[in-house]
Structures are given as C-alpha cells and as structure tokens.
Amino acid sequence: MVGGTSDKSSKPATQAVNSGRRKEWTGAVVNPPVWRGSTHLYDDVADLRVGVKSNEDGKFFYGRRGSPTQWSLADALTEMEPGAEGTMLYPSGVAAISCAMIAVLKPGDEVLLTDSSYDPSRSFADAFLKRMGITAHYYDPMIGADIASLFTDKTKAILLESPGSLTFEVQDVPAICVAAKKADIVTLLDNTWATSRFFPALEHGVDISIVAATKYIVGHSDVMLGAATTHQKYWTQLRRTAQQLGQVASPDDAYLAARGLRTLEVRLKRHEQSALKIAHWLKERPEVGVVLHPALPDCPGHEIWKRDFKGSSGLFSFQLPDADEQSRAAFIDALDLFGIGYSWGGFESLALPVDPEKYRTANPWSQAGKLVRLQIGLEDVDDLIADLAKAFEHYNNQPS
C-alpha cells in the first residue's frame, strides 16, 4: 500500500515522510486535507448516541475533538516517539506545557522546575500554579541524581528542559527520571530543541514529552502549535484534561505543521551542520568567550549530550565577555541576514540578546559581558559567517 502509516521500525527520514498518513484520513491525495468543521453530522439519533458514549480517538464527534487533519498529525508525532501511547495537540507550546502540568498536579502539591526553564514556563508556575495552591521550586539544571535531595512528600512533578533554550545546559535526564520514578514523581520534558529525532525522550525515562511545534515541526515561522506525547500510564489523564480545558488546534494549523513535518529530517540536518560550523567559527573569534552549544566542550553537560543525543539542532548562544547592553545591540543591529525576534526553528536565521541573570533564582547567572542567541537558518552558511564577520568589524570599531 502506498501512503498509510510507516512501520515503527522504519528509519527517521522514512517515518517523517509516511507517519500519520492513513488512507482513511488522506483519501486519494498525499496530504490529509483540511477538514474544517464544528458540527459533525450523524446518520441518525442512534448513531449520535454511540458517538457521545465512546469518546474514542480518531472518531468523529464534534470539532473540538478534532478531525482527520489533526488526528493525522498527532498520530505521526506519536509514531515518531518510541514508547508513546498518544499525543495531544494544543494551540501553542505554552498551552502544551501548562495543560500538561495541570493534568498531573493538584492543590497542595509541589513542583520542581529547572532554573534554565523557558521564561513563560516560570511565569505559569510562579503566577498561575501558585494561585492554585501549587508551589514551584527551582533546581540547578546540572543537579542530576541529587535532585532526590529536593524531594518532599508533596513533590509530584518535575519540569525539565534540556538543553535550556537560553543557556543550553544539557541535563542528566535519565538520572533525574530514575530518581523521580522511585518517588512516584511525574517527569515532563520541554524537548523543543532536540525533538524526538535527536532525543527520544520517553526512551530516556521521561513521562510526558512536550514540544513547541511552532519551532522545528512547523519549521516555517507561520504557525503556533504545541504537542505533548506520553506513554500509557498518563495518556488518559493528559487527554481528558486537554478536553476539559477545551484545547483544540485548528485544522489549518495542523495541516501546515504536518506539511512541515515531512521535511523535518532534511531541515534538522541542515540546521545542525550550519550551526556547528558557525559555533566552531565563533569559538575562534577573539571577541567571543564561551560558546554555549551542546556539541562544544564549553557547554555545561556537553558529555551528557554526547552520551544521550543523536544530534544537535540550530539554536545556541555565545558570550561577548567585554560587551555591555549598547555594544551588544550594535553587534546585533549590524547583522543583515539575521532577523531580530523571538521564536526560532523556522528556515530563517535570527539573533536575540538574552539575559539569563534576569530570570535565575536557584543558581544565579554571573558570567561577564553579554550573551547573544543565534538561530541558524537554512541560508548558505558562508553568507551567514560573512554577515557575522561584518558585525564583529562594526562591534570592534564602536566609539568608546
């Protein structure tokens, strides 16, 4: 049969092409069409009654439960994550993180978050969860198995992010998950940087693997979408909570994400190669201090990255040890091929000033100078290097 779902034993590139493309969802065309709809029509009242009762995945019910367009994407993401039972889609990455946390926490619980967490994850914990009577504590991302020393009998969940998306510490995810499992604590990982392609999270012990699909899955900077994938133990809980909170990803957005997914393998490889070339080039520049790229020895957790990851993607930071706010801005402003903006994972390169000292609480950030974060896109890498070289020239010639 042509199309249809791929074999679980297929290689990643084959899975990226074929997964989720069930004949019943695609019909005669290659991509599952966009099924827009709120109302799903039933044959008769008896049929309607059956639909209400079953709440099955992949069955028509009502627009909020999705249509073949969303089911196909969710199915593909499940298939690409070894050990997974199912995937819920959300209208953004932040929605995926917050809803997954709500699914596993209740008033009175404590949750541990890595100090390298994405800032909106922190805000969700510090503002919303606090209001719900759930207390957040932050831990050093390099804590490893010692995380057990932070457990109380109220600790119910851990939010990991590896590498951190500003400072890139690679966490000892397996060690943290072993400790958590012993204490019956749920582990949630923000896996946006690596995706299941470079870090199959559930295989490393994670319970719920979350991605901002907005980034690499969509890949074209034109859609907001989140996904949470989990194994059997938490699947019903995750799914029911998303339904109760009314979470739905639009069919148009799911369609575009599925389209992006088909080229994920080639895009990630190109992001990887170009980012590595630029990271090594930056390391040789006299203006640059540490290069926080998981595949370079400067990066905390580099050895763990070598042990656990199948690759590296296109996002990393570097330090300008002599920079202040103004000279860093002058460097970034002098770039022509790098846009200035949030988000990443699209085809285009981006540069962003990042200031981890503003967020950290468990282990304050005290490196000299300033950090710049780069998202390396799919442009010709030598053009990007020439652009960076030109910006350094400008940086070095600023009036003091």
Ligand SMILES: *Cc1c(COP(=O)(O)O)cnc(C)c1O
């Ligand atoms: C962007 C991002 C998110 C949030 O995704 P949105 O789709 O923008 O809500 C979560 N985690 C990380 C690491 C991100 O970079």
